[in-house]
Amino acid sequence: MNQPMTGGGDTELGVQKPLHDGVITEVAGGVTAPKGFRATGVHCGIKAVKKDLALIFSDAPAIGSAVLTTNKVQAAPILVVKEQLAHSRAFRAIVVNSGNANACTGNRGMHDAWETVEATASTLGVGRGEVLPSSTGVIGEYLPLKALLSGIPLAAEQLSAEGGRAAAEAIMTTDTFAKECAVTFFLDGVRVTVGGMAKGSGMIAPNMATMLSFITTDAAVEPDVLHHALLRSTQRSFNRITVDGDMSTNDMVVVLANGRSGAPPVRTNSGKAYNDFSSALERVMVKLAKMIARDGEGATKFLEIEVTGARDEKEALTAARSVANSNLVKTAMHGGDANWGRVLAAVGYSGIDFDPSQVEISFGNVPILGRNYALGFSEEAAREVLQRPEIRITINLNRGEGEAMCWTCDLSKEYVTINAHYRT
Amino acid sequence: MNQPMTGGGDTELGVQKPLHDGVITEVAGGVTAPKGFRATGVHCGIKAVKKDLALIFSDAPAIGSAVLTTNKVQAAPILVVKEQLAHSRAFRAIVVNSGNANACTGNRGMHDAWETVEATASTLGVGRGEVLPSSTGVIGEYLPLKALLSGIPLAAEQLSAEGGRAAAEAIMTTDTFAKECAVTFFLDGVRVTVGGMAKGSGMIAPNMATMLSFITTDAAVEPDVLHHALLRSTQRSFNRITVDGDMSTNDMVVVLANGRSGAPPVRTNSGKAYNDFSSALERVMVKLAKMIARDGEGATKFLEIEVTGARDEKEALTAARSVANSNLVKTAMHGGDANWGRVLAAVGYSGIDFDPSQVEISFGNVPILGRNYALGFSEEAAREVLQRPEIRITINLNRGEGEAMCWTCDLSKEYVTINAHYRT
Numbered sequence: 001m002n003q004p005m006t007g008g009g010d011t012e013l014g015v016q017k018p019l020h021d022g023v024i025t026e027v028a029g030g031v032t033a034p035k036g037f038r039a040t041g042v043h044c045g046i047k048a049v050k051k052d053l054a055l056i057f058s059d060a061p062a063i064g065s066a067v068l069t070t071n072k073v074q075a076a077p078i079l080v081v082k083e084q085l086a087h088s089r090a091f092r093a094i095v096v097n098s099g100n101a102n103a104c105t106g107n108r109g110m111h112d113a114w115e116t117v118e119a120t121a122s123t124l125g126v127g128r129g130e131v132l133p134s135s136t137g138v139i140g141e142y143l144p145l146k147a148l149l150s151g152i153p154l155a156a157e158q159l160s161a162e163g164g165r166a167a168a169e170a171i172m173t174t175d176t177f178a179k180e181c182a183v184t185f186f187l188d189g190v191r192v193t194v195g196g197m198a199k200g201s202g203m204i205a206p207n208m209a210t211m212l213s214f215i216t217t218d219a220a221v222e223p224d225v226l227h228h229a230l231l232r233s234t235q236r237s238f239n240r241i242t243v244d245g246d247m248s249t250n251d252m253v254v255v256l257a258n259g260r261s262g263a264p265p266v267r268t269n270s271g272k273a274y275n276d277f278s279s280a281l282e283r284v285m286v287k288l289a290k291m292i293a294r295d296g297e298g299a300t301k302f303l304e305i306e307v308t309g310a311r312d313e314k315e316a317l318t319a320a321r322s323v324a325n326s327n328l329v330k331t332a333m334h335g336g337d338a339n340w341g342r343v344l345a346a347v348g349y350s351g352i353d354f355d356p357s358q359v360e361i362s363f364g365n366v367p368i369l370g371r372n373y374a375l376g377f378s379e380e381a382a383r384e385v386l387q388r389p390e391i392r393i394t395i396n397l398n399r400g401e402g403e404a405m406c407w408t409c410d411l412s413k414e415y416v417t418i419n420a421h422y423r424t
Numbered sequence: 425m426n427q428p429m430t431g432g433g434d435t436e437l438g439v440q441k442p443l444h445d446g447v448i449t450e451v452a453g454g455v456t457a458p459k460g461f462r463a464t465g466v467h468c469g470i471k472a473v474k475k476d477l478a479l480i481f482s483d484a485p486a487i488g489s490a491v492l493t494t495n496k497v498q499a500a501p502i503l504v505v506k507e508q509l510a511h512s513r514a515f516r517a518i519v520v521n522s523g524n525a526n527a528c529t530g531n532r533g534m535h536d537a538w539e540t541v542e543a544t545a546s547t548l549g550v551g552r553g554e555v556l557p558s559s560t561g562v563i564g565e566y567l568p569l570k571a572l573l574s575g576i577p578l579a580a581e582q583l584s585a586e587g588g589r590a591a592a593e594a595i596m597t598t599d600t601f602a603k604e605c606a607v608t609f610f611l612d613g614v615r616v617t618v619g620g621m622a623k624g625s626g627m628i629a630p631n632m633a634t635m636l637s638f639i640t641t642d643a644a645v646e647p648d649v650l651h652h653a654l655l656r657s658t659q660r661s662f663n664r665i666t667v668d669g670d671m672s673t674n675d676m677v678v679v680l681a682n683g684r685s686g687a688p689p690v691r692t693n694s695g696k697a698y699n700d701f702s703s704a705l706e707r708v709m710v711k712l713a714k715m716i717a718r719d720g721e722g723a724t725k726f727l728e729i730e731v732t733g734a735r736d737e738k739e740a741l742t743a744a745r746s747v748a749n750s751n752l753v754k755t756a757m758h759g760g761d762a763n764w765g766r767v768l769a770a771v772g773y774s775g776i777d778f779d780p781s782q783v784e785i786s787f788g789n790v791p792i793l794g795r796n797y798a799l800g801f802s803e804e805a806a807r808e809v810l811q812r813p814e815i816r817i818t819i820n821l822n823r824g825e826g827e828a829m830c831w832t833c834d835l836s837k838e839y840v841t842i843n844a845h846y847r848t
Contacts, residue, residue, distance in 0.1 A: 071769060071773045072772040072773070073769055073780040104765055139769065327843070328843055332844065334840065336844075344497050344528055348497030349495045352496070356496060356528070373533075413841065416836060419752055
């Protein structure tokens, strides 16, 4: 710890120290990597040409849990998911449309969300209470419900155990690439898989904003334990990324666990089985979170902000978030300008208490600021680091052992272009 | 109150209801409009060509007061001003350099700031304790002290009662125009003047960031009363603007009151004399604050965010600030996109408690969102309003009588260009 000056700018970025180590292996397949899940993505006519309707189906009832936006303005699907979760913990399907977010649409929005749920349930032959809806895209416009409903039978027909990729494509909005990943590990000798998909890409802060993620696993997990693991992993993944500080009305992370691996159930919030499962879940969610940061609107560079030497993890995270949210830091990184003063200023207004003269800052492996404002770094070395597509900024507060990391992207003209005319 | 839908988008923007009414008249002259003040701006060699050193001089000892940055990282001049104010309340001069901020420079920065104070004092023949220093520009680089010191005798020679404009020019950094104004009013039949100048233009939030303002008045005001009026006016002016949410290490607002008008002293924090004086002070500071918002880096539009119908003023201000700081709102306004959903979402994550279905939003005089998410506005009318260089966004929460206003600008590609290569 506390050695950011020797921390490797050359090593892989984004390797957060895992809470628990286990043998976790990446595999292909996204949400359809775990046993007993099928999925697809189709074009139903909300967008002009691209896929705009994703469906995930579990062959067996799956325990479900979700983390939802904390925005006071909550989209209809968020309210419906809340209600579904209040009445049941076993689910069969997730239906997601992109292109139009069904948010801020009052009673009609609620009606449309329930219609989507009912149509999906009857098409798939499952209960109305077993379907979770989600929606992303422009907010404030009514859902083209007819188009959406017409796509459901089509999607149901095309469900396949290889459909994870198509589903990941169908939830994209301004994303430039589909985001999915999956990992396996062994529980009592039985192979268990966790898969996931996500979409960004503007906003994404303060807490997992304009962000959807759907996670599947063939592990068997008790409802409360699943929720515990989901909350912890969300804190260490989606809540560590920021693109522009805005937070949306539709964000959700949903996990379904169908038990089809045949591994023994995870029954408690501690112990080896829990640790192995939650580490795998965290690995998938961190990987998706970093993909979102990397694909922030207009992003040309991935930024990792690491704060060490804080009083505790909370303080480290507060400082890291303040730097990650600074437009001035993000534009400087865009321009490859080693403007450490903006980094220090952003820590300064983060609200934490610290002694500025004790701070050390490095960009990649280049020490930029030493204690007592010691400068003397090589502008050339800094420039070299700042030309790279991935930049780690390390800030050592030199006052404790707390550390935290968060991820963001640079702020480019392209961000402005994308967001100046989003609706039109 | 509570009638934003009929509020005039056609009337002048930024007319905040004054706490007290009095006959206040605008006059020319900036900081040299009040009696007994002289000023100038010269080029001393910190910048390549433009003026980079401003000097304000009072012919008589003036009561001084200041509001300083709350950033934990405080520039050397901030620390020196604090020390000067702790030992005295009577001052003769303010010396400000632009082009290099003397921040984050440790002991050498402190030394340079005191050297500047001493050189100014000895050149002007006043006490070391009677000079207030200030500094703006790139942070983290040592002050070119030799250049700065060489400019002081030059500035002292050129001090003039018509020098307010030159001083305002000499404190500019990325500002595109010099910011100054002055007003007069009568105290017991005697004409009193308040003048001021300011510089922006990035950052400027959460609290008066990267922002300098110097106010002069020939009123006679007791030290505590002056400070009371300054604090109140700052809350209602510079703390109501935001450009990009960042807060700098060097911000300060200083006021000097030299009593040369001959009007009777303002001795208490209430009563007609106080109200008249503080209204004039507020008028100058609000005008300067709005100039700063208008001149935000890369700004093409001035935005006024007005929240009405809040539980109280604090709640209204929280909501207004959240909207004003939203990159997504600011880019939508840049593009002329009537994206009211982003406005509502920004209120949603501001942290206040409210019922989204009761919110009304208008852009200028065009109602965009009614209660219960009633839409049906004319995109054409909205587009017309959004093409204007000044846009008012009014948000009625419909839950009380509290209201507040704040000011900002749109977010353009030019902002990115300016800030991607600021140091180079």
